Amino acid sequence: MSTIEIGHDVGAATLDKRRLERSLQKAGRHQRLISVSLVAPLAAFTFVFFVIPIFAFFTFSVANTEVPRGLPLTSEAIKEWSGEGRPPQPVMEALTQDLQNTYNRTAVIGAARRLNYDIAGFHGLITKTITNLSEPITQPDVSSENTDVPDGFSIFGTSETTTTPTQTLPKDAGERLVSIDSRWGEPRYWQAIERGTWTITPIYLLTALDLRIGDDGSIESVSPDHRIYQALILRTFGVSAAVTMIAVILGFPLALFIKRQPANRASLIMFLVLVPLWTSILVRTTAWLVLLQGEGLLNDLIQWLHLSDTPIALIHNRIGVLVAMVHICLPFMILPLYSVMRSIPPTYTRAAASLGASPARVFFKVYLPLVFPGLSAGALLVFIMCLGFYVTPALVGGPRDQMLSYFIAMAVNRDLNWGLASSLSIVLILIVAIALLLLKRFSASALAK
């Protein structure tokens, strides 16, 4: 349509530039509209089912609503506190009232759980305080209870003699809380409540990096026997990098080999490479369990051949994890490599060789740069897949082989700690971002050579 208009204009003595531009723009706009409307469903889908949920999930990592919801009076009163020493009387009274509010019990427990992430044991402190505040102690007399218990059954209850205060609790709110548990006299517990009233909280992100807010308000490292995540992040990165390396070392020659085969044999080998993808990861991992365990097929073979007298530990350790993960990831390395290799005409390497380059030089100077797009795509694909591995390390790995996703699942399923799960996911995405940046750098410099 636009060409017809242009054709008319050429016929005129003077070329109306402006008109031409306008008609070009018009035609362009029309085409843009078509392409946008074609992409729109995908964009909307991605936005609604990908961007929004991920963004919403990430907000969990700093969300801090539990304490104001569970302890509303305390949150209001603690604003007046300087943060030094024991908080003033109104704060103590407000907390007592909040804890005695039975209608808000679920939210109070939510606040207790949130405070427990800040100071371990806070949850128990709050439930203990609630119990002691609400009911005058009517514990059944333990000694009379034991009289008609048969022999051996008396073992139960020996550890049940809890120290429940028998004296009446003091009237003064502060004294009463401290008499229930002396921890209420320590400023750090009150500081944790105060931190719970902030609009957003850094504690989940700090926890994901083994950091915490110290008693003096500064950020400090947690004690060595509480550290979990730093080593975990390094391991997740390390295992993924190792699997990627092994997949390159195994996948590259195989892809090269397949490419050199006649067409029908090549497609047969490709078929064999792809067959494992039809089976679920769970099944493939369990198969490795059968093969590698102490009394498994491989160990039987080793002992039959007298290579070793005792079974070799191949499972529930790093070896098992690497073997199973490489097996699962290998097709994703071979596919992009093979497709790129097939598109490279053999004349290039022949030309280089005929001009006198040694085989090594041909490979590194000519072939590798040509294959590089496939290699980098495969490596990136495998690396990112590995970062999120969960089932395989859980089944064939030991406790020292678990990766980030194991702890994310644990935070979501066992602890209901969405803040920590979200923070760990952010760490995972950051690793992917770093990997992408590194690859971009690397490929730019590799191609520039």
Added chain:
Amino acid sequence: MTNLTKSLIGILAVSALSLSAMAAKAQDSITIAEWGGASQAADRAAFFEPFTKATGIAVVDDVWQGDMATIATQVSTNSYKWSLVRGESALIKRGCDDGILERLDPALVGTADQYLPGGWNECAVAYSTFSTNIAYNADKLKGGAKPESIADFFDLGKFPGKRAVRRHQTYFLELALLADGVKPADLYKVLRTPEGLDRVFKKWDSIKDQIVWWESGSQPAQLLADGEVVMSTAWGNRIVAAQKEGKNLQIVWDGAGLDYDWFMMPKGSPDKEKSTKFLEYILKPENAAKISSVAPFGPVLKKAIPLLKSDDIADLPTNPANAKNAFAFDANYYTENDAELAIRLANWLQK
């Protein structure tokens, strides 16, 4: 009336009948979540099937792994999957403290003096005693010596080979301290001191590279039977169940950890009425005693204890002959220190 209309009416009537039957079936059932394996099979034989026979209310099985968070989610989202859930004392205490369990009718659960000590709670019904033990496979032991004490579990010289241990803090802590010479009565006193946990991990360090970790209760018997490990921590009843299948697995009774299994009800459960009927049923002494005849679980209800048959007592964890050096798990300790224990264990496992 033509044949066609007749048959049409017939079809309609039949489908209406089957529909109402389906509705009745959906109405008359409760779902109970347990830990799978032999212990769930025992409950099914002792309670579920007779209960269904007596009342017409079917019991649907489900399995869980002790994540109280799942119950909390069901309660807070008002989408109930489970009518009753089986769990140990520490879980009950935490659930009750957190307010995610239904408070039971005092008329139903009665008073504390009707149960073994510590076997009463306003949120749940204790119905069986179970033990956590050390077990071994007598067919796979090389040499004549057999493990007899907790200390043997840590003795790599006398019993070389792998050991399976549950990847969880319960029994893990106590086992190490008992082997380290702490008396059963002092266990939780030591654990409450700052050095207590260090002592636990130091003891485990001595055999750390020989440990295979298990998470599901059916694994220990399997690992022992396959000869993957020499010894394993295990729930006693699973070992007895394996014995009944003809495997020569043995329990070491020294240092047994005892606890109760309870039935708890998620708060606001729509099945409360039917579940209450079930709890009433298992709280009748003659029904409560039945558990010991199908599996080595002892009743918690005092009135049921005299009803036990002498044959069934041999493997009971509460049998005085077995319970000599035993201890009872302290639910208070576990609820108070839950977060700290989980972090310390995760940290130690990574090292």
